[in-house]
Amino acid sequence: MKQKARTLKNIMEEQTKKNSKTVLVTGGLGFIGGHFIEMLLEKGFSVVNIDKITYASNPKLNDVFSAGFPGKYRFIKKDINDLEELPYANYIAHFAAESHVDNSIKDGFVFTRSNVLGTQNLLNLIAKTRGNNLIHEWPTSCPEFIHISTDEVFGDIENGFFKENDRHNPSNPYSASKSAAEMLVIAYGRTYGIPYKITRTTNNYGPRQHPEKIVPHCIMRGISGNKIRIHGTGNQKRNWIHVKDNCHAIFKVMTEGKFGEIYHISSPEEYSVNDIVRMTLEKLGSRFDATTVDYVQDRSGQDMRYALDSTKIKETLGWSALSAFKESIGDIIEHYKQHRRE
Ligand code: NAD
Numbered sequence: 001m002k003q004k005a006r007t008l009k010n011i012m013e014e015q016t017k018k019n020s021k022t023v024l025v026t027g028g029l030g031f032i033g034g035h036f037i038e039m040l041l042e043k044g045f046s047v048v049n050i051d052k053i054t055y056a057s058n059p060k061l062n063d064v065f066s067a068g069f070p071g072k073y074r075f076i077k078k079d080i081n082d083l084e085e086l087p088y089a090n091y092i093a094h095f096a097a098e099s100h101v102d103n104s105i106k107d108g109f110v111f112t113r114s115n116v117l118g119t120q121n122l123l124n125l126i127a128k129t130r131g132n133n134l135i136h137e138w139p140t141s142c143p144e145f146i147h148i149s150t151d152e153v154f155g156d157i158e159n160g161f162f163k164e165n166d167r168h169n170p171s172n173p174y175s176a177s178k179s180a181a182e183m184l185v186i187a188y189g190r191t192y193g194i195p196y197k198i199t200r201t202t203n204n205y206g207p208r209q210h211p212e213k214i215v216p217h218c219i220m221r222g223i224s225g226n227k228i229r230i231h232g233t234g235n236q237k238r239n240w241i242h243v244k245d246n247c248h249a250i251f252k253v254m255t256e257g258k259f260g261e262i263y264h265i266s267s268p269e270e271y272s273v274n275d276i277v278r279m280t281l282e283k284l285g286s287r288f289d290a291t292t293v294d295y296v297q298d299r300s301g302q303d304m305r306y307a308l309d310s311t312k313i314k315e316t317l318g319w320s321a322l323s324a325f326k327e328s329i330g331d332i333i334e335h336y337k338q339h340r341r342e
Contacts, residue, residue: 022046023254024089024143026080026122027096029057031209032148032201036093036247037061041069043251048087052079052114056099056210080118086125086143091254093146094122097181100212101152101174105300108173115177119147120184127192145185145196146254151239151266151306153179153200161309164200164262171301189260197253198262202308205325206243207335215329218277219336222284222292232298234274237305241267242323252317264308267321276325283329 023040027033028049037047047065051057065073076087080096097115098104104111122145129142152175154162170176182198189196205215214230221228249265257263271279278288286292313319 020044020046021090022048022088024048024050024087024092026050026092026094026118027057029053029059029061030095030099031056031058031206031213032204032243032246033093033095034058034061034208035206035243036095036250037065037073039244039247039251041065041072044072046072046074048074048076048089050076050078050080050083050087051096053077054098056212058208061208079114081113081121083121083125086122086129089143091146092122092126092143093148093250093254094119095148097148097178098174100210101172102212102299104172104174104177108177111173111177112180115174116180116184119181120188123184123188123192123194126194127188130192130194142194144254144259145194146250147182147185147196147198148250149182149198149200150175150178151200151202151264151308152303153182154306156303156305157307158305161307162264163309164264164312171303172299195259197257197259199250199253199265200262200308201246201249201265202239202241202267202306204241204243204246205328205332207332208339209243214273214276215280215332216336218280219284219333222281222286223333223337227292227294228277228281229294229296230273230277231296232302234277234293234295235272235304236302237270237272237307238276239266239307240269240271240276240325241265241321242325242328245321245323249313249317249319249321252319253313256317258316263313263317264310265313265319266308266310267323269321269325270307271325279326280329280333283333 028037029051062075098111153168155169155171168179170179185196188194209216211220218228253263281288
């Protein structure tokens with residue numbers, strides 16, 4: 001009995017030690033980064049958040065995190081391109097990016113600057129911590145880099161699912177910038193021995209997303225009685241994952257994934273944009289028809305279907321998505337009713 005109690009204590013001490021690690025999160029005032037920070041703080045990690053505070057960010061999160069987790073959260077307002085040194089961290093979870101495809105079609109340069117050059121600056125700074133030891137091996141003496149990428153790097157696929165090592169074929173400046181960033185991560189891993197892991201995720205939904213994205217757009221317009229704008233026919237299909245499921249998957253990859261590996265994160269839920277709008281309107285008690293929906297000019301270069309095969313993360317790390325859109329959308333609607341972001 002005594003032996004068992006000691007073992008349990010040891011386990012708890014190990015757990016505390018493990019969770020007292022520091023994670024540098026970039027873009028942590030954004031939608032997914034904000035949820036990831038919340039999860040890390042709840043698990044006992046210390047967090048340093050670097051965010052430029054673009055229009056897409058939610059600066060109120062700073063107060064929430066500082067008040068909720070005193071001494072565990074630090075914020076640095078900075079563009080990742082302007083960082084000259086890295087704050088101490090065991091891990092770097094890199095979310096910071098310009099993320100809205102429509103904006104990238106209007107002005108792609110800002111996407112290249114943040115998503116490509118910003119990533120390269122981070123990689124250069126990590127490489128510096130390796131000193132002259134430029135050999136291709138995974139060291140423990142520098143922070144581990146978790147790069148957050150997207151299903152959009154592949155472009156669309158009519159049938160079937162993309163696997164981790166399939167060829168990129170991006171369709172717009174956003175997905176091209178995310179593809180380029182991945183290439184830099186892989187190359188820096190090889191040349192400078194930076195220990196990296198890459199996750200690619202499908203369409204996230206959940207509380208606190210910017211209303212430029214379809215789910216909050218639909219909820220906010222549905223609540224206020226304004227028409228919902230849908231690109232093209234609305235038949236374009238996406239895979240939909242709850243942001244909390246995605247954060248758990250990223251955490252699994254960060255703590256248990258293999259260096260130099262890519263992991264796909266998707267759910268079993270494939271729906272068209274029309275399906276998503278219909279389900280959301282139903283939950284709001286509204287009809288899906290010409291009085292509630294406006295079809296607007298399609299996005300140039302529109303991808304008709306994204307699909308990731310996430311067998312690898314399921315089989316090697318034991319992760320799978322737990323939430324379903326239909327069951328989650330009620331709570332998400334309540335969130336937007338209470339905390340409008342428009
Ligand atoms: P978001 O637009 O909500 O947040 C991005 C955050 O990054 C913002 O807080 C912004 O201020 C910050 N940022 C942008 N450029 C920066 C810079 N140069 N320096 C510092 N901070 C900067 O984005 P999101 O939806 O949370 O997406 C996070 C990451 O996940 C992105 O890399 C995106 O490509 C990827 N991703 C998102 C989805 C999705 O469905 N939202 C799907 C797949 C992949």
